[in-house]
Amino acid sequence: MPMLYSILKFLHVSAVIIWLGAIITLAVLFVRLARERESGALQLLARQSEFVGKALIGPSAGVTLLAGGALVWQMGIGMPAWTWWGLIGFVVSVTLGAGVMQRVGRKLSTVAASPNPDAAVMDGLQRRLRTLGIINIVILLSVVWAMVAKPTF
Numbered sequence: 001m002p003m004l005y006s007i008l009k010f011l012h013v014s015a016v017i018i019w020l021g022a023i024i025t026l027a028v029l030f031v032r033l034a035r036e037r038e039s040g041a042l043q044l045l046a047r048q049s050e051f052v053g054k055a056l057i058g059p060s061a062g063v064t065l066l067a068g069g070a071l072v073w074q075m076g077i078g079m080p081a082w083t084w085w086g087l088i089g090f091v092v093s094v095t096l097g098a099g100v101m102q103r104v105g106r107k108l109s110t111v112a113a114s115p116n117p118d119a120a121v122m123d124g125l126q127r128r129l130r131t132l133g134i135i136n137i138v139i140l141l142s143v144v145w146a147m148v149a150k151p152t153f
Contacts, residue, residue: 005074012067019060020140022052023097027133034126039112042122046109050102057097065090081153082146089143093136101132 026049033041072083108125111117 015063043112
């Protein structure tokens, strides 16, 4: 049993690193490009972020959930508060990223691709994307804290 636990924990932690790392990297790149006001680069990043979401963020979030669930089952601990925190954080983050942020990113890509992109609209979309990204990162970091600290309420 200890070997199974080690494998599951390795998969769980590795997937979290990839998931959170990809989200933070995209957030930093969007902030940097927003300052340069380069619509072509923003359009490219918006398209590439959709790829990163499908190739890295989505699969690593799925592995995180599956390995985490298997760990809880294997440990036979039921569902303490910190596991609920993780599950709720997962649902909120995926909903935010795959739903709301993806729609805003697509809209930003469309506006940036137009012949004369409206600077005010682009600024508003970039601010919204930045704010949502920060919220998502804070949620995921709070889940990491809960997994490490394992608080009881």
